[in-house]
Amino acid sequence: MSEESRSILTAILERVFPKTPDFFQMLMEQSIHVTRSVDRLVEFMETGDPEVGHTLKQDEHDADIIKVRNIHALNEAFSTPIDREDIYRAITDLDEVVNYCKTTYSEMAALELTPDHFMLDMAKLIREGAESLANGFAKLAKTPATAALDADAARKAERRVEKLYRRALPELLQGDDYINMFKRREIYRHLAYAADRMAACANTLHDIVVKIS
Template sequence: MHFLKKLFSEKTDFYKLLQEQCQLTLDGVISLQKYLETASREYGDKVTKLEKTADRKRQELIDALDETFITPFEREDIFALSGAIDDILDYCDTTVKEMDVYEIKPTDKLKTMVETIRKGTELVNLSLCNMNKNKKEAMRFAVGAKKYENEIESLYRKYVAELLKEDDIKYILKMREIYRHLSNCADKISLAGDILGHILIKMI
């Protein structure tokens, strides 16, 4: 009886948990952008710190799913959306770490890719912030976020083609790996947009 009382009397705000997680991810993307603009170790470390904080927020959400009987939308969708948002920040963190390991300095091409990723992540965040307020606006932002994957894929193909004209094989392999991480990051933005659209279409 006590267990049932707890299930129905304590309401977890999953919108708030997702919004908090997504804000941490957006902060991480912005920190990556500043890292590329300044080459400052401070911002690189901040990306890693935010990634760890966001992991704890995701775990908080997963624990809440385990303990909550009623959710505002399907628990599988909550889990999947949280996972996609988590992956965006994971790829930002691995980008910083591999730039350090490979001793890659920021370039204008990397700055352009991350600027595009920031725009897409901002729209995912705006969609989430509107889910429980204005679902049509939330859908508009979710659809808008997806277009940035196409922009990143176009940049990725262009930059890899230019990279292959270089003579330094080691540099080619290193930079291609960094480009690949950012391309994968954009894939997760698109996935988050897809999941948001899937959830919202059932709610509108």
């Protein structure tokens, strides 16, 4: 076969059977972006620096770009190495964690709230879970079975956030500053929602491990 004929055949095959995107790499990159956002959330809770908080808005914008790119690749893919629904759930849940990080800062700024120790501790736990997710997604391509431990670690971090949330409420509801109570409770809820999305993504990661191991 001539070089020209081989090139034509290759072009035809690529059109009929397009190359499968590297979804393992894409999910790993997205999960790393999540850890970066949560790192900034922790830094804001430690310092109260609005400049740090403002970076979360850019992070959320960048996360949307990554999400759209990954979903587009999923929609266009002829085949996928793992279940399409699992990929979609992972993409959207990872994005939601970043969304809640940004919403947490935005509402704190709007309500003129300064961070407290409960917010900081919850943010640190979310960071632990996000780092576990990033470690797990990084293992899917070569050692998927080991990613189950990372999924478990992320779920444990979410349960610790939930316990901290329940512990924060009774302390918050002491006294008669009801406006402050209402404001801070909203922020605690946003952090709890971020942890919930993190746990949902951990469940998806575990489902993927079970199916491909």
